[in-house]
Amino acid sequence: MPSSAKMRATSCKTEMCGICGITGDIPNLEKTINSMLSSIKYRGPDEQGYLVKNGVAIGNCRLSIIDLASGKQPITNHTGTVHIVFNGEIYNYKELRNDYLKEYEFKTNSDTEVILHLYEKFGTNLLNYLNGMFALCIYDETQRTLFLARDRAGKKPLYYYKNDSSFIFGSELKTIISALSNKPEISALSLSKYFIYDYVPDPDTIYSDIKRLPAAYYMIYDLDKRTLHIERYWKINFSHSKSPPIEETLANLDFHLDKSIKYRLISDVPVGVFLSGGIDSGAVLNYVAKNHAGPISTFTIGFEEKTFDESGLANQLAENFHTNHHVSYIKEDTLLNDFEELTKLLDEPFADYSIVPTYALSKFARSHVKTVISGDGGDELFNGYPTFQALTYWRTLNALPYNLLNSDFLHSVKNPGEAYYPLEYKIKKFTRNTLQDRISFNQYLISSFDRLTFLKSSFEYSPLDNLKEFSGLRDRPLVSNFYFNYYLRSVLHKVDRASMYASLEVRSPFLDKNLLEFIPSLDWAFKSNYCQTKILLRRLLRRKIPDEILYRKKHGFALPVTRLLRGKWAYLIKDYLSHDSLKKHSMFKSTAIEKLVKEHLDNKYDHGKKLWSLLMFQIWYCNFHSKTETA
Numbered sequence: 293m294p295s296s297a298k299m300r301a302t303s304c305k306t307e308m309c310g311i312c313g314i315t316g317d318i319p320n321l322e323k324t325i326n327s328m329l330s331s332i333k334y335r336g337p338d339e340q341g342y343l344v345k346n347g348v349a350i351g352n353c354r355l356s357i358i359d360l361a362s363g364k365q366p367i368t369n370h371t372g373t374v375h376i377v378f379n380g381e382i383y384n385y386k387e388l389r390n391d392y393l394k395e396y397e398f399k400t401n402s403d404t405e406v407i408l409h410l411y412e413k414f415g416t417n418l419l420n421y422l423n424g425m426f427a428l429c430i431y432d433e434t435q436r437t438l439f440l441a442r443d444r445a446g447k448k449p450l451y452y453y454k455n456d457s458s459f460i461f462g463s464e465l466k467t468i469i470s471a472l473s474n475k476p477e478i479s480a481l482s483l484s485k486y487f488i489y490d491y492v493p494d495p496d497t498i499y500s501d502i503k504r505l506p507a508a509y510y511m512i513y514d515l516d517k518r519t520l521h522i523e524r525y526w527k528i529n530f531s532h533s534k535s536p537p538i539e540e541t542l543a544n545l546d547f548h549l550d551k552s553i554k555y556r557l558i559s560d561v562p563v564g565v566f567l568s569g570g571i572d573s574g575a576v577l578n579y580v581a582k583n584h585a586g587p588i589s590t591f592t593i594g595f596e597e598k599t600f601d602e603s604g605l606a607n608q609l610a611e612n613f614h615t616n617h618h619v620s621y622i623k624e625d626t627l628l629n630d631f632e633e634l635t636k637l638l639d640e641p642f643a644d645y646s647i648v649p650t651y652a653l654s655k656f657a658r659s660h661v662k663t664v665i666s667g668d669g670g671d672e673l674f675n676g677y678p679t680f681q682a683l684t685y686w687r688t689l690n691a692l693p694y695n696l697l698n699s700d701f702l703h704s705v706k707n708p709g710e711a712y713y714p715l716e717y718k719i720k721k722f723t724r725n726t727l728q729d730r731i732s733f734n735q736y737l738i739s740s741f742d743r744l745t746f747l748k749s750s751f752e753y754s755p756l757d758n759l760k761e762f763s764g765l766r767d768r769p770l771v772s773n774f775y776f777n778y779y780l781r782s783v784l785h786k787v788d789r790a791s792m793y794a795s796l797e798v799r800s801p802f803l804d805k806n807l808l809e810f811i812p813s814l815d816w817a818f819k820s821n822y823c824q825t826k827i828l829l830r831r832l833l834r835r836k837i838p839d840e841i842l843y844r845k846k847h848g849f850a851l852p853v854t855r856l857l858r859g860k861w862a863y864l865i866k867d868y869l870s871h872d873s874l875k876k877h878s879m880f881k882s883t884a885i886e887k888l889v890k891e892h893l894d895n896k897y898d899h900g901k902k903l904w905s906l907l908m909f910q911i912w913y914c915n916f917h918s919k920t921e922t923a
Contacts, residue, residue, distance in 0.1 A: 309379040310335035310792075311450075312467040313350035313429055313438065315515060316458025324471050325349040331466045334637075335379075335792045341365050343375055348431055348438070348515065352377040367405050369412060370397070373433040376411070378404045379463055380426035380448045381799065383555035388421055411439070416510060419525045423555070423805040427463060427505075438513040444526050445669065445803040446494070446507025447784050453502045454520055459513050466639040468502050476501055478917070480749050483879065487741050487905055490643035491782050498640050498912075507781070528812055530772040535815040542832050544810065549832075552804035553579035556665050564589040564661040566653065566798070567617070569605025570847060571826060572667025572676070574837040576801060580665060581613045590615040591657040591664065593622050593649060597852040605841055612838055620656045624860055627652060627851075631861075637793045641912040643740065643905040646849045647786045654794035662797060668787055669802035671846070672772075672780040673811045674829050675820035678846055680771070740901045746884040768816045776812075854900035857907075858893060865889050865903050868910040876918060880906075 310332040318324055325342045329351045333340070336353020343350050343366045352365035366375045382388070385403035388410065396409045403424070410418035411430050416439060425447035430439040440461060442450045452461040453468045460471050469476065476499035482492045492498050494506040505511060508526040513519075535541050557563055557580065565580055567573050567590040580588055590610050594603030603619055610617035622630075630652045657664050671677050784800075791798045801807070818828040830842055857865055867873060869889050874882040885906060892899040 309797075310353045310463035310467070311351065311377040311379045311427060311429055312460075312462035313348070313377065313431075314458065314460045314471050315348045315438070315513075316460075316518075318349075318458060318471075321347070321349040325351045327470050328462060328467045329353055331470045332462070332464050334795055335463060339364055343368075343431070345375075345431075346433065350375065350377045350429055350431055352379070365404060367400065367402070367408055369408055374408060374412060375431045375433075376404060376408045376428065378407060378426060378428045380424055380428075380443065381797070382406065382422050382424035382426065383558060383804075384421075384423040386558075392421070416441075416512070416525075419510060425800070425803070429461065436515045438515065439510065440505065440513070441510035441525070442505050442507055444508045444528075444805060444808055445784065445800070446781055447788065447800060447803060449785070449788060450505040451497065451502055452505060452511070454513075455501075456518065459518070459520070464639055465497060465499070465502060469639070478879075480879075483909075484744055484747065486641055486643070486909065487744055487747070488739055489778060489782065490740065490905060491785055492640065493778055493781060528773070528776055528808060530769040530776070530812045535813075535818055538818070538828075538831075541814065541818060541828065545828060545832055548804070548806050548810055549575065549579055549801065550582065552801040552807055553665070554583050555804065556799040556801050557584055559663060561662045562589065562660075563799075564591055564657055564664040565615070566590075566657070566664050566666040567592045567606045567609055567615075568667075568847075568849060569602035569609070569841055569844070570667065571829060571833065571837070571842060571844075572670035572802070573606075574609055574841050575670070575829060575833055576665055576667050577609060577613050577615070578833060578836045579801070581615075588613065588615040589660060590617045591620075591653060591660070592617070593620045593653045593656060595622060595649075595852075596624070597855070600850055600852055602847060602849075605844070608838055609841060618656070618660060620652070622649070622652055624856070628861065630655070634790070634793065635908075635911045635915060638789065638908075638912055639916055641909040642785065642789070643908045644782055644786050645851045645853050645904050647790050648851055649849055650786055650790035651793060654791045654796045654798075658794045658796040662795075663799060664796065665799045665801060666787065667802060668783055668798070668800040669780060670826070670829070672775045672783075673802060673807070674826040675772075675816070676825050676846060677775070678825070680775075680820045680825060740905045746881050746888075746906075748879060748881055772812065853904050854892075854898050857900055857903055858895065862893060864911075865892075865907055868907055868914065869903065873910060873914065877913060 310329075312325065312328040312332070314321065314324055314328065321344050325344065329340050329342065333353055338354055340353045341351065341364055350366055354365055366377050368375045382403035385406040389398070389406050392413065393406065393409045396412075398405055407418065407422070407428060408430070410421060414421070419441055422443075424443065425445070426441070426443045427448040427450040428441055432439065438459070440450060440452070442448060449463055450461065451463070451465055451468055452459070453472065454460075460468050462468050478498055479496065479500040482496050482498050482500075485496065486492050486498065494504045497504055505522070506524075509522060509524050511520055511522040514521075536544075553576070565573070565577055565588060567577060577588070577590065590606075592603050592606040592610075595601040603621070607617065607619065627648065631648050634648060634651045787798050814828065819825070820827060824830070825846065833842055866889070869885050871882050871886065874880050874885060888899045888902060888906075891897045892903055
């Protein structure tokens, strides 16, 4: 390698994979790339490496899952002109190596080097061949470009910042911020989106000048012209065309699920399974048991709050498949400690409260294994949420008289908050939004806030603003696209952060490339109707998992937020949503928020979900944004 290049691959003493890079008018690239890597060191406990060459620096923190001995990054081609840093797993890498790359001499047995040689052979078209989860950057010295890409579902994150003189990218916001000379500014539009979606959807972030590369996109940065080209390489197709006969469809689904699980069992370290009492994790375990010869390790956490506890059904599944089952029963004090740990690491506001138990479960599993398989994506692809059924009822109720739907009686119903989702709450949320368009209807069923009147400066923002590409679609394909492109992103954001903070890799077989191209095309009737969700998946799993799990209603993985914020966790909203704390910025109307806090603590109304969204923003602002120091 030319003497102008510096490469380091060192042991990383901290406890998944992460990538970062920088180029432009930067005085000390080596110092900066080290600082960027240090900010996400928990993502790569086994080793970290970087390359500094010709005004470009790229780096990687790696958790060794495949090719433990020789898979260090960055990896360089034989001519020393193409370099790669990569985060994720390519499940079909052995097939790609055998089918397309026989003429190449390999230095490693890693999936990373397969990507490198695919780029040499196919250029950016290499993305069409990959089946896996990934965020990657390839530095091509000859073309004078940085080529970056993200997987189809968006499992692995990729952020970037560009101005006239520099380009910075990384797996998390904090990698970018650690390299900036000025503190970034919060976007008022993104703030509105956060309170609508409980997170900020792609391509935006909470900051005005930092963006997130959307799932299934790639970008090319021209190092000489300092220009950025962004392009989509894949799109999900919820055509809902007429499906083959049910038996043929079941056989195809069985084939694809079986192959997807086989891919995700490829590892040089033991693989475990996240186990809840639900059908998705039951499906995963069924196929793992079919394809895994040795003992299977499964992981569950339980709660004192019985309404939110799924450990009993998870135990039943574990017994059914004779797994080596591990259960951790979490008490409130332990959960509070996990929450405090988590919020110190979150570098952007995120209000899905299931991130807390997901983090607790990830830490628990990491004490036994490095990687697990989960059922993420099953709800979005198989119409698993009750709101898919609500769409059908919405069509009928939307034809009823306006006065009935907006009656004072229905809208005055209070949510007692102690059940998972009480019937009264469902009725109120449903009827309040029957007059919305079909996308806003579904979004408002989930959103914490109907209106953002507590913001001093808010944008008139509608979920439809980000869905112009779906205009012209019928109701059902449009709603399916909405859930896949917005709420699945939230789920994957949650799982990535919760697992990465615990240095654990999570693999999602439902998000396999082949399944993403098969399931969405199936007729809606194979997925849900008035009475049932996940129709096809339930039929496939008959007599394979217990009926109590197969036909139970959607439960979810959540916290008793209403009770917690009136009990041991009440101090959080008293502190972070107090007048003094709200004065740290000028974004909120403090009197409106103080009213919500008082009504909740006085047990007058259940504002638990709203207060959680506000609380998570305030904690992020106080713990991260206001303390952000830039060079």
